[in-house]
Structures are given as C-alpha cells and as structure tokens.
Amino acid sequence: MARTDARTVPLDSTSRQALAASGFRYAVVDPADDDAARAYIQAESRGFLGGEQSDDEVAEFREQLAYRRWVGVYDAGADAGSAPVGTVNSWTGELSVPGERTVPFWAISGVTVSPTRRRRGIARAMLQGELRAGRDAGLAIAGLTVSEATIYGRFGFAPAVRTADWVIDTRRAGWAGPDAPGTLDHVDRSEAVALLGALHDRVRVNRPGEVDGWLGRWRQFAAVARGSEHPGRTRAVAYTSPQGERTGLLVYRITEDETDFARHTLDVRALFADGPDAYAALWRFVIEHDLVHRVHARLRSIEEPLPWMLRDERGLVSTVRDHGWLRILDVPAALRAREYSAVADVTIEVADPQGFATGCWSLQIGDDRRALIDRTGTSAQVQLSAAALAAGYLGGVRFSTLRGAGLVRGDSDAIAALDRAFTAPTAPRLGIWY
Ligand SMILES: CC(C)(COP(=O)(O)OP(=O)(O)OC[C@H]1O[C@@H](n2cnc3c(N)ncnc32)[C@H](O)[C@@H]1OP(=O)(O)O)[C@@H](O)C(=O)NCCC(=O)NCCS
Known part of the structure; x- marks a missing residue:
C-alpha cells in the first residue's frame, strides 16, 4: 500500500482555532526555508534540553528529516523566521503487527513547548491536532516514544511495547551459550550505517512493535551523525555466516576505568542479528571481551535468549519500562x-x-x-x-x-x-x- 506523504496532510482547523484563541499561530514549517528551518531545529533542541545546533547539525537534520511534516506554534505577532514556541513533527511510518505484517501508522516526534510558554495548552492543541490529522489521513493507529510516562495517557495513548535495559557483570554472568560457525570482523562506521539499516529492515517485520527507522537514526547509532560524541571510540563488529552473508552487527563503545584497567565498561549501542548464530556470536564477543567488567545494553526485548546463554543469569540485571506508545484512531x-x-x-x-x-x-x-x-x-x-x-x-x-x-x-x-x-x-x- 502506498504510504501517505505526511507533508500533504493539512493542519487541523480545530487546533488552529484553539491556538489562535490563546494568541498563537499554528503553521507548517518548510524545511527548505533557511530561517524557519533553523529556528525550528534550534527550538526543538532547546525543548529537549539540547545545546545550540551547529550549522552542520542543522544541515543534517534538514536533510535527514525532510520527509516529515514539521509543525510549529508561534506567538501570534512573531515575524516569519522567529523561534516557534511549540514544535512537533509527524510522518507515515510502518508498525509491525502480529502475523508478520506491517500497518501504516501516524508517527509523532519532537513534541516540545518552550519553557517560557508551558502549561498554556500548546502541547494539548498540537497533540490533538496530530491525532485528528492522522485519522483524517486514513491512519488507524498513532504512535510515539516518550520522555515521560505521565504525559500521553490523557490523549488515549498507552504503552503497548515494553523494553528492557540491561546491566551485565560479565565475570559473574559468563558465557554458556552455543558456538556460532561464522566469523566476526571489525567494520568501519560508514559500513555499519548501511548494515544497521539493512538488518533492521530484514528483522523488523517479524517483531510486533518495531517501526521502520531512517538513515539519520543509523548514523546516530554508528556515531557518524554530525555532533556525535566520541566517534573515534565507537566500534562496529559484523558477523558473517559460513555462506558469506552478513547477518549481524554490533556497535559498541568502551569507557575506560582509569583506576583499574581490567574493569572497563562496554556500551552496546546497537546489536541487530538476523538469526540465532549471529545473535550468539555477537553476544559472546560482548560477554567475553577482555578488560571489560560491565556491559550496558538498552532497548532490548523483554523476552530474549541472552539470559539463557549465561552461566549465572543473576549477572544480568534487567530494568523493564514502557517504550512504544500507541493510540487507536x-x-x-x-x-x-x-x-x-x-x-x-x-x-x-x-x-x-x-x-x-x-x-x-x-x-x-x-x-x-x-x-x-x-x-x-x-x-x-x-x-x-x-x-x-x-x-x-x-x-x-x-x-x-x-x-x-x-x-x-x-x-x-x-x-x-x-x-x-x-x-x-x-x-x-x-x-x-x-
Ligand atoms: C511536555 C510538554 C510538551 C508539555 O507542553 P505544555 O504546552 O506545557 O502542555 P499543555 O499545557 O498543553 O498540557 C497538556 C496537559 O498535559 C499535562 N502535562 C504537561 N506536561 C506534562 C508533564 N511533563 N508531565 C505530566 N503532565 C504534563 C498538563 O498538566 C495538561 O494536563 P491536563 O490538561 O489534562 O490538566 C513540555 O513540557 C515540554 O516541552 N517538555 C520537554 C520536552 C518533552 O518532554 N516533550 C515530550 C516529548 S515525548
């Protein structure tokens, strides 16, 4: 089914009127308009407590997210190109559902309101406007990931996908899983970007709750995106099957413990595996890595094989929380x-x-x-x-x-x-x- 281009979806007139009654203007932002795009990106960054974005970061954001519908809320009298006091962006994504199917859904992101204009109903108007726009565009479901679990229930969203963050004491956990027949090799980060996208696309349809990613997301995982922290310390390892197919990728970063060189921490930034061999090989690499004592891995499934591949499963502490929020339209x-x-x-x-x-x-x-x-x-x-x-x-x-x-x-x-x-x-x- 052809996906609706979110940029063609009109702004919701009810929200436009509600915002106008409170002294605000509701507008679609054109990513091709230099001043408006820059002001939008800086406002979103500030809303999420980020720093001022460099020219390179602004350019990358504009390029990577041009397929989305950018919506800004402005003070009624503000000049064109001035900073919006509210931001949200949306697009038609693909949500995986049981039965190895995907359904188009209204994906919402970048919801911010300036700290100087909060609790005046701007987010409510933007959210309700997005839901009506998504429904009017024919989408059955809206979805988002959230900074706080207390915001979106009032708009009919609920956490439909939980996630697990892991902290692993590698010495205690120990590897007890199977051997994998393929090989592991370091690959450079630009190759990792392409592999992340390809692997995610291959596995997501079998995993209810997954959504399609975008190039900018893979560039962030691989620390290739402009403004990435510690790009040089970010490493990638690929798994190649005996048939010569790349079926797994790990992106990781090691932080040294300067008081004890045998107790470094390895952060798993991404571990995507298409099949059990790639999964076992990459996790074994992580668990048995020399000089590493502790592993952090985020956004794992709440039901994964890894705890069953450890000598002592209490070496892995899992914290489960909400992650994927859905709204039935x-x-x-x-x-x-x-x-x-x-x-x-x-x-x-x-x-x-x-x-x-x-x-x-x-x-x-x-x-x-x-x-x-x-x-x-x-x-x-x-x-x-x-x-x-x-x-x-x-x-x-x-x-x-x-x-x-x-x-x-x-x-x-x-x-x-x-x-x-x-x-x-x-x-x-x-x-x-x-
Ligand atoms: C969250 C945020 C967008 C809310 O904007 P806002 O314009 O102040 O929100 P509104 O005035 O429209 O409030 C709408 C409702 O949400 C509630 N609400 C707003 N922010 C909330 C928060 N952080 N936690 C819980 N409830 C919140 C309000 O109390 C209000 O509830 P009610 O109308 O049912 O009584 C804004 O505080 C913000 O930008 N925060 C930082 C960025 C962020 O976390 N964005 C969310 C990304 S997922």
Whole structure:
C-alpha cells in the first residue's frame, strides 16, 4: 500500500482555532526555508534540553528529516523566521503487527513547548491536532516514544511495547551459550550505517512493535551523525555466516576505568542479528571481551535468549519500562490489520473521550486468524478504554491483567477469549527511539 506523504496532510482547523484563541499561530514549517528551518531545529533542541545546533547539525537534520511534516506554534505577532514556541513533527511510518505484517501508522516526534510558554495548552492543541490529522489521513493507529510516562495517557495513548535495559557483570554472568560457525570482523562506521539499516529492515517485520527507522537514526547509532560524541571510540563488529552473508552487527563503545584497567565498561549501542548464530556470536564477543567488567545494553526485548546463554543469569540485571506508545484512531481498521492466535467471538465497548475509537463492536476471529469487526447495538461483554485497547493491541499485556488493574471490565470468559486471541508469538519489542 502506498504510504501517505505526511507533508500533504493539512493542519487541523480545530487546533488552529484553539491556538489562535490563546494568541498563537499554528503553521507548517518548510524545511527548505533557511530561517524557519533553523529556528525550528534550534527550538526543538532547546525543548529537549539540547545545546545550540551547529550549522552542520542543522544541515543534517534538514536533510535527514525532510520527509516529515514539521509543525510549529508561534506567538501570534512573531515575524516569519522567529523561534516557534511549540514544535512537533509527524510522518507515515510502518508498525509491525502480529502475523508478520506491517500497518501504516501516524508517527509523532519532537513534541516540545518552550519553557517560557508551558502549561498554556500548546502541547494539548498540537497533540490533538496530530491525532485528528492522522485519522483524517486514513491512519488507524498513532504512535510515539516518550520522555515521560505521565504525559500521553490523557490523549488515549498507552504503552503497548515494553523494553528492557540491561546491566551485565560479565565475570559473574559468563558465557554458556552455543558456538556460532561464522566469523566476526571489525567494520568501519560508514559500513555499519548501511548494515544497521539493512538488518533492521530484514528483522523488523517479524517483531510486533518495531517501526521502520531512517538513515539519520543509523548514523546516530554508528556515531557518524554530525555532533556525535566520541566517534573515534565507537566500534562496529559484523558477523558473517559460513555462506558469506552478513547477518549481524554490533556497535559498541568502551569507557575506560582509569583506576583499574581490567574493569572497563562496554556500551552496546546497537546489536541487530538476523538469526540465532549471529545473535550468539555477537553476544559472546560482548560477554567475553577482555578488560571489560560491565556491559550496558538498552532497548532490548523483554523476552530474549541472552539470559539463557549465561552461566549465572543473576549477572544480568534487567530494568523493564514502557517504550512504544500507541493510540487507536480507527478500531475496525486497527483490529483487521493484525493476525490473531485463537478464534474468538466477543463484543467490546470502547470508551474514548476524544471520540476516535468510541463504539460497540462485534469482534469475530475465525480459523483464518483474521478479524471480522462490525458495529453492534447490543450491550457489550467487555468494556474498556481506547488506551486499554492500545495497551493490549500487540499482545504486550493480557486484558485480564488490565482487568486486575481496573482498566477492563466485563465477562470473564470473554476477557479470557480476548487474551487467547491477542497473545502474540513473540513479546512486542521496539529497538529504537523515534
Ligand atoms: C511536555 C510538554 C510538551 C508539555 O507542553 P505544555 O504546552 O506545557 O502542555 P499543555 O499545557 O498543553 O498540557 C497538556 C496537559 O498535559 C499535562 N502535562 C504537561 N506536561 C506534562 C508533564 N511533563 N508531565 C505530566 N503532565 C504534563 C498538563 O498538566 C495538561 O494536563 P491536563 O490538561 O489534562 O490538566 C513540555 O513540557 C515540554 O516541552 N517538555 C520537554 C520536552 C518533552 O518532554 N516533550 C515530550 C516529548 S515525548
């Protein structure tokens, strides 16, 4: 299916009016306009507590993110080219869903409001404007990754993908996994950029929750992006299978402990593997690296083989938290997009204060594991919010667990049927920020 070009999607008129009533102007920013683009990029950086961006960094941002729809909020009387007081950007991404499928979704990023204009409703207007724009453009789901877990629930988003950050004491953990038949070689960072993109594209479709990346993201992982810290200390190792295919890549950086040269720390910036051999070889390289005592790895799946490949699994401490947040904009289209694990015949009532997902639906999942969904007038067996539906959409949490939290109500058998149907073959994961 051709993806909607987000830059052609008009600004939402309701948000335009709401912002105008508060003395703000809502505008699409043209990345080709030097002054406007620079002001937008500097405002976004400041909003995320970043430094002033150099000319090179501004140029790279403009080039890499030109495919997105950049939206700024300005003081009503501000000159063209002045700093926006609010920023957001959006594009049509691809979200992997169970059944080795992808669904186009409205990806949102770069939400900032100037510290001098906060708590005046600018973010609310921008977010609601993005949701209406995404829905009007025909997207069934919106998604984002978040700086704080407290901001987006009020807009109907929920954490659908959890992630794990690992700290590994390599001496204690020890390697007990299998040998891999291929070879490992250091590659230069520009080669790493290309491999990161290619490998991620190959594996993401089998991993519900993953989204497509972009060149700038891989350049940041490989410390090739302008303004990257310690580029020279960032190393990359590729795994080549006995058939000569590059099926894995590790990008890492070692920080020395100057008080003890046998206790350095290795940061895994990215480890992408297409298949178990590449996975085992690269993790063995990490765990058995000389002079390294501690490993940090972020954005790992909550269900990975590594703990089972260690001599002492308590050498790995995992911290799990929210990462991929989804928002259902169109219930039938979202539910039809994925495949299910069991048959079901359940009626659900979705409550959505913002109206996108409101309704009573009959959900029938047949032997083909696809959903037939229709509006129904009958009283539903299960009641839940749009956010609860988003939380369970990829199978990352059972609806019975959400019932325990008071977020789902209804008939126990119907909830159990939803649990069986929505369970995914693998835990949802998302290995990047976007
Ligand atoms: C988060 C941020 C965008 C909010 O902007 P804002 O214009 O002040 O937000 P609004 O005035 O529109 O507030 C909307 C609602 O969100 C709430 N809210 C705003 N910031 C919040 C935060 N950091 N934590 C929790 N709630 C927050 C407000 O209380 C308000 O709630 P209510 O209307 O339900 O009572 C802004 O503080 C910011 O730029 N922060 C730094 C960058 C950042 O973290 N961006 C988010 C990226 S994922």
